[in-house]
Amino acid sequence: MWEEIVGHQENKEFLEGLLKKGDSPHALLFYGPEGIGKALLARHFARAFLCMSEGNKPCEACESCKVLNFKNENYAHPDYMFVAPEEVGKDLKVEQIRNVIEEAAFAPALSKHKVCIINAADSMNTISANAVLKILEEPPVGWLVILIATRKDKLLETILSRVIQVRFNPLKVEETQKVLTEKGFSETEAEVLARLSDGSLGAALNFQEAEGLKYRNLALDYIRAFPLKMPMNFLVENTHYDKVLPNRKEQRIFLQMEEYIFRDLLFMKLGLEAQIFNSDIQAELKEILVKWNESALKAAILATNRAARARANHTGMKGVLETLTISLNDYVEGRL
Numbered sequence: 224m225w226e227e228i229v230g231h232q233e234n235k236e237f238l239e240g241l242l243k244k245g246d247s248p249h250a251l252l253f254y255g256p257e258g259i260g261k262a263l264l265a266r267h268f269a270r271a272f273l274c275m276s277e278g279n280k281p282c283e284a285c286e287s288c289k290v291l292n293f294k295n296e297n298y299a300h301p302d303y304m305f306v307a308p309e310e311v312g313k314d315l316k317v318e319q320i321r322n323v324i325e326e327a328a329f330a331p332a333l334s335k336h337k338v339c340i341i342n343a344a345d346s347m348n349t350i351s352a353n354a355v356l357k358i359l360e361e362p363p364v365g366w367l368v369i370l371i372a373t374r375k376d377k378l379l380e381t382i383l384s385r386v387i388q389v390r391f392n393p394l395k396v397e398e399t400q401k402v403l404t405e406k407g408f409s410e411t412e413a414e415v416l417a418r419l420s421d422g423s424l425g426a427a428l429n430f431q432e433a434e435g436l437k438y439r440n441l442a443l444d445y446i447r448a449f450p451l452k453m454p455m456n457f458l459v460e461n462t463h464y465d466k467v468l469p470n471r472k473e474q475r476i477f478l479q480m481e482e483y484i485f486r487d488l489l490f491m492k493l494g495l496e497a498q499i500f501n502s503d504i505q506a507e508l509k510e511i512l513v514k515w516n517e518s519a520l521k522a523a524i525l526a527t528n529r530a531a532r533a534r535a536n537h538t539g540m541k542g543v544l545e546t547l548t549i550s551l552n553d554y555v556e557g558r559l
């Protein structure tokens with residue numbers, strides 16, 4: 224079941240087992256990295272759980288299956304709640320949790336159960352968390368609460384002790400790649416995106432949306448220019464780095480891509496070609512590789528990492544690039 228959701232085979236089997244057994248838990252916690260399908264699986268599990276027919280699959284025919292149908296974007300099931308921050312990256316609001324508490328006073332209206340999914344549960348403040356704890360301590364009849372979190376350690380101990388914890392691991396590169404190919408990406412593009420996103424499908428899609436490969440290629444051009452005769456002049460002559468990297472988001476991607484490229488170069492130096500992220504530009508990397516020795520590459524990785532942190536700590540991009548350019552030029556010329 225849930226073939227449309229990639230990976231997480233063990234968790235799927237565990238959840239299927241819960242459907243079969245019939246004696247459902249009151250609360251589950253799905254935790255693991257961002258963007259790997261936790262909420263998606265929670266939704267599909269909820270649908271199967273709320274189905275009114277016998278059996279452990281959504282029958283697609285009962286009233287419950289009809290009114291909760293993600294394919295038709297139909298979420299108007301009276302016994303289904305999905306609570307999530309109003310915007311990505313924002314916290315859950317106390318009022319949102321208050322709505323859940325109010326709802327807890329009502330028995331299931333259609334199905335035998337009621338399901339409440341709370342996404343980004345690790346962004347609840349203490350008041351919200353304590354309110355949720357109340358529900359977990361005295362679960363209303365027929366209720367199933369599914370908490371979803373990236374950081375388990377940000378949840379109260381008292382909450383953790385009252386939920387069945389289901390751990391989600393990052394997807395394998397091949398799994399992410401498969402989904403991306405199905406979404407219409409070319410084989411190569413899908414592979415690179417999957418590797419760069421470290422098993423997070425969400426991250427891969429965000430990366431694509433942010434034109435991540437464009438900035439990767441920009442980072443490649445930058446690294447290709449070394450060694451420089453006059454590092455400071457290089458930046459003055461190439462003012463396009465200011466123009467094409469106007470915002471922090473692009474700057475962050477650019478610096479991260481530089482780190483990845485140096486990492487790939489080091490892996491290639493060590494004969495670990497199979498491990499590299501940027502497999503589509505291996506030929507270009509080979510040309511660059513002859514100019515760099517192993518210690519210079521290691522130093523370059525650290526320098527790009529420092530640059531990214533400096534930028535994150537509000538050092539201006541111009542200053543960050545100047546320092547980085549001078550350091551990299553020293554390393555490539557053997558001044559370590």
Ligand SMILES: [Zn+2]
Pocket residue numbers: 274275276281282283284285286287288
């Ligand atoms: Zn059904």
